[in-house]
Amino acid sequence: xxxxxxxxxxxxSELEQINWNKEPHGLYEPIGYVLGMGGKRxxxxxxxxxxxxxxxxxxxxxxxxxxxxxxxxxxxxxxDIMDRADVRRGKxxxxxxxxxxxxxxxxxxxxxxxxxxxxxxxxKYLKQSLDLFSITAAEICxxxxxxxxxxxxxxxxxxxxxxxxxLKTAVLLGCALKIGxxxxxxxxxxxxxLYNFGINIGxxxxxxxxxxxxxxxxxxxxxxxxxxILANKKTYxxxxxxxxxEGKDAEELTKWINISDKNxxxxxxxxxxxxxxxxxxxxxxxxxxLFFYSKAVANLQNVSVSENNKQELRNLAENLMxxxx
Amino acid sequence: xxxxxxxxxxxxSELEQINWNKEPHGLYEPIGYVLGMGGKRxxxxxxxxxxxxxxxxxxxxxxxxxxxxxxxxxxxxxxDIMDRADVRRGKxxxxxxxxxxxxxxxxxxxxxxxxxxxxxxxxKYLKQSLDLFSITAAEICxxxxxxxxxxxxxxxxxxxxxxxxxLKTAVLLGCALKIGxxxxxxxxxxxxxLYNFGINIGxxxxxxxxxxxxxxxxxxxxxxxxxxILANKKTYxxxxxxxxxEGKDAEELTKWINISDKNxxxxxxxxxxxxxxxxxxxxxxxxxxLFFYSKAVANLQNVSVSENNKQELRNLAENLMxxxx
Numbered sequence: 001x002x003x004x005x006x007x008x009x010x011x012x013s014e015l016e017q018i019n020w021n022k023e024p025h026g027l028y029e030p031i032g033y034v035l036g037m038g039g040k041r042x043x044x045x046x047x048x049x050x051x052x053x054x055x056x057x058x059x060x061x062x063x064x065x066x067x068x069x070x071x072x073x074x075x076x077x078x079x080d081i082m083d084r085a086d087v088r089r090g091k092x093x094x095x096x097x098x099x100x101x102x103x104x105x106x107x108x109x110x111x112x113x114x115x116x117x118x119x120x121x122x123x124k125y126l127k128q129s130l131d132l133f134s135i136t137a138a139e140i141c142x143x144x145x146x147x148x149x150x151x152x153x154x155x156x157x158x159x160x161x162x163x164x165x166x167l168k169t170a171v172l173l174g175c176a177l178k179i180g181x182x183x184x185x186x187x188x189x190x191x192x193x194l195y196n197f198g199i200n201i202g203x204x205x206x207x208x209x210x211x212x213x214x215x216x217x218x219x220x221x222x223x224x225x226x227x228x229i230l231a232n233k234k235t236y237x238x239x240x241x242x243x244x245x246e247g248k249d250a251e252e253l254t255k256w257i258n259i260s261d262k263n264x265x266x267x268x269x270x271x272x273x274x275x276x277x278x279x280x281x282x283x284x285x286x287x288x289x290l291f292f293y294s295k296a297v298a299n300l301q302n303v304s305v306s307e308n309n310k311q312e313l314r315n316l317a318e319n320l321m322x323x324x325x
Numbered sequence: 326x327x328x329x330x331x332x333x334x335x336x337x338s339e340l341e342q343i344n345w346n347k348e349p350h351g352l353y354e355p356i357g358y359v360l361g362m363g364g365k366r367x368x369x370x371x372x373x374x375x376x377x378x379x380x381x382x383x384x385x386x387x388x389x390x391x392x393x394x395x396x397x398x399x400x401x402x403x404x405d406i407m408d409r410a411d412v413r414r415g416k417x418x419x420x421x422x423x424x425x426x427x428x429x430x431x432x433x434x435x436x437x438x439x440x441x442x443x444x445x446x447x448x449k450y451l452k453q454s455l456d457l458f459s460i461t462a463a464e465i466c467x468x469x470x471x472x473x474x475x476x477x478x479x480x481x482x483x484x485x486x487x488x489x490x491x492l493k494t495a496v497l498l499g500c501a502l503k504i505g506x507x508x509x510x511x512x513x514x515x516x517x518x519l520y521n522f523g524i525n526i527g528x529x530x531x532x533x534x535x536x537x538x539x540x541x542x543x544x545x546x547x548x549x550x551x552x553x554i555l556a557n558k559k560t561y562x563x564x565x566x567x568x569x570x571e572g573k574d575a576e577e578l579t580k581w582i583n584i585s586d587k588n589x590x591x592x593x594x595x596x597x598x599x600x601x602x603x604x605x606x607x608x609x610x611x612x613x614x615l616f617f618y619s620k621a622v623a624n625l626q627n628v629s630v631s632e633n634n635k636q637e638l639r640n641l642a643e644n645l646m647x648x649x650x
Contacts, residue, residue, distance in 0.1 A: 027470040078433060082426040101407040101473065104429060108403060108436065109466040115440055116459045119452065127448060130455075134441045141434040145352040148426065 002058065004312055007048040010058070011041045014066055030094045030106040031113070034073050037089045042320075043176040044069040049316070050180030050194050053309045060122050061183040064129060067117030068176050071133075074110035075140055077103055082148065111137075125182045136175040143168025156234045158243070162203060170202025193302045197313075200296035205320050207289040210235040212324070214273055215282055220324040226269035232257050236288065237281045241272075244279045293321055326637055327383065332373040335383070336366045339391055355419045355431040356438070359398050362414045367641075368501040369394040374641070375505030375519050378634045385447050386508040389454060392442030393501050396458075399435035400465055402428055407473065436462075450507045461500040468493025481559045483568070487528060495527025518627045522638075525621035530645050532614040535560040537649070539598055540607055545649040551594035557582050561613065562606045566597075569604045618646055 020032035044065030051061035079085070080093040081103050087093065095103035121129040146164040150156045177194040186194070213228045214237060228235050245253050256271050276282060296317060300310055345357030369390030376386035404410075405418040406428050412418065420428035446454040471489040475481045502519040511519070538553040539562065553560050570578050581596050601607060621642060625635055 024467055024470040024474060026474055027467060078429055082429060100425075104403055104406060105466055105470060105473075108432075109463055111433065111436055112459050112462045112466070115455070116463075119455045119459065123452065127444065127451065130440070130444045134437050134444065137437045138434055138441075141430055141437070142349055142352060144430060145349040148430075149349060149351055 001309055001312055002048070002052050004045055004049065004316055007045045007052070007058070008041050010048065010062065011044045011065060011069065014062060015069065018066075026098075026102060027106055027109055030077075030098055030102055031110050033097070034077055034094060034106075034110075035070070037091055039073075039089065041069060042316075043072050043172055045316070046173060046176040046198065046313075047180035047183075049313050050177040050186070051184035052180075053194075053303070053305050053313070054181060054184030054186045054190075058184075061180050063117045063120035064179050064183065065176070067114045067120075067133070068172065068179075070110055070117060071114035071137065072172060074107050074114060075144070077107040077110065079144060081107075082144070121179070122183060125179070129179045129182065132175055132178060136171045139167045139171045143171075150234050153234075156239055158236060158239050161234060161236055161239055165206040166199060166203060169206045170199045173202040173205075174198030187304075190303050190305070193299045197296045197299035197303075197317075200292045200299060201317050201320065204289045204292040204296065207236055207285055207292070208321060208323070210237055211282065211285050211289070214276065217324060226265075226273070229269050229272045230265055237276060237285050238272075240284050241276055241279050241281050244281075245275065249275060249278065289321070293317070326634055327373070327377050329370055329374065329637055329641055332370045332377070332383070333366050335373065335387065336369045336390060336394065339387060340394065343391075351423075351427060352431055352434055355402075355423055355427055356435050358422070359402055359419060359431075359435075360395070362416055364398075364414065366394060367645075368397050368497055370641070371498060371501040371523065371638075372505035372508075374638050375502040375511075376509035377505075378519075378628070378630050378638070379506060379509030379511045379515075383509075386505050388442045388445035389504050389508065390501070392439045392445075392458070393497065393504075395435055395442060396439035396462060397497060399432050399439060400469070402432045402435065404469060406432075407469070446504070447508060450504070454504045454507065457500055457503060461496045464492045464496045468496075475559050478559075481564055483561060483564050486559060486561055486564050490531040491524060491528060494531045495524045498527040498530075499523030512629075515628045515630070518624045522621045522624035522628075522642075525617045525624060526642050526645065529614045529617040529621065532561055532610055532617070533646060533648070535562055536607065536610050536614070539601065542649060551590075551598070554594050554597045555590055562601060562610050563597075565609050566601055566604050566606050569606075570600065574600060574603065614646070618642070 015035055018032075018035075020028045020035075022028050047061050047065035047068060048058045051058045076088065077094055080088060081095045081100055085093055086096045091097075093103070094106060098106075115130075115133075118130060118133050119126070143164055143166070146160070147168055150161070150164065174195040175198070177198040178191045181191040181194045210228065213223075213235070214226065216225055218225050227233075228238070232238070241253060242250075253272070253275050256268050256275075259268055297314075300313060300317075303310065340360055343357075343360075345353045345360075347353050372386050372390035372393060373383045376383045401413065402419055405413060406420045406425055410418055411421045416422075418428070419431060423431075440455075440458075443455060443458050444451070468489055468491070471485070472493055475486070475489065499520040500523070502523040503516045506516040506519045535553065538560070539551065541550055543550050552558075553563070557563070566578060567575075578597070578600050581593050581600075584593055622639075625639060625642075628635065
């Protein structure tokens, strides 16, 4: 079994070999810029890892893996325009460094490039991989739409939030694993267990992200703590807090949600965090996270390969759960 | 041979059957809106027509045809954001009726929907159709990028303009014909002749558009005459006029290009048009248009099917050339 570092290395080196230095530069340069920002390359690693569980040769899965990484970065590019996010991974985003039109058009051609990589899936698995990829891609757009819709609603339920993050984040992990499994020669049941593993680990992963935004260590987290609180982002934690708060607590939470005065940012983060503490929201979120994590572990158990062949994926899942950034 | 009206009817009725009334509405409703605006459905008609030249059964080409129409409308949606165009076919554009974010995200999912239709190409032709479609889609983005780049340049050459409209407009016509021909069972040489026919007719088509913008009849053209002149759009006509104008004429043309006072719009259109007249730009543009048109006719001549089977495509080409709107 190849180690995750080795698989990530394959992806990094393949990504570096793509030539984005072509005409018209205004279209292709931003793509090289975005893909050069780095990132954990989790999705393509999952594809290669799933393939490797069933086959020693991961080469046939490399193009599909690259397609998923290019697609993921395309969604970040367009999401950053919609969210007016000016910085990603410490660098100015494309619409900030260039402009909105550049970010729109370069994103469009990135999505096409993603399909071009996916189209190089071995012919035997091409149609089914394309179908799953397209369904997944549409679901990610749906998730983004729900995320936007939720901003203007104050009655979002916990289940709606979980469905939103399933669409926006989890399905791409499931898709990455399933396509890799297919290419490795997995049977349909194993491929589906890995898909479900991806969904559950994706949900746990996003809950961890929400947790880190409040309870993370700023130095290792890489962004400012409390960003979601300041943005009134309807995370699982805020939704549960709104469910559980009563009387004075409910009043105070609502009061702080309605305060957007930048001079009171620190106070707002502190106040909401201590309400979270009082309502034991950290524990509630961690419980939910562990609920999905253990479902993922059970999915992996059901896959009919040796324990040894599951070890890397198990390690990756553990790392995602116990990470600090 | 099926008449073009019959083919357009197939497309219209298939498009009407697609259900865009699904959740989340914010994402899918604009797609139904855009596709409901109408349009000539030329691209999908070309696919069915090319298929019909080689096969009585056009049904296997319907999904590919729909994919190309959905893709074309997606490009209009995103182009309208970039061009800040508020009206299309007499109706508010998506970013105007909703907002920019909606137009970006609905466009993204439209591009995915286009790929979903193309993925339903009969399996025998799937890989090659996807490859051609993706190359074409990327070329269209390149064309749009050049179009944007040209706005900020005052040294655009006629050949650069022709290359830009080849990418932005003509390649999709070529692609539509070639995929249809393949599905109909055409040999590679015939498919390529039809591709080239599409390129040449596309170039002629765009030059006709440029001509109509200046010399069209407002009532039948459907938009205001002189829009390109007011926008200083570097059309073939303006580029050639800048090439040919000397002395006082050159000075006057440059003077008017630098006038953007809205109160002088009518004067600007009149003055530039009479400079065009003096320089015989209409004739020059018509000659170029006929040059590509006759190349297209020659391409069609080379296709190894009966004259009868070519008649509908010949009629369509003629209609595009001698249209007034």
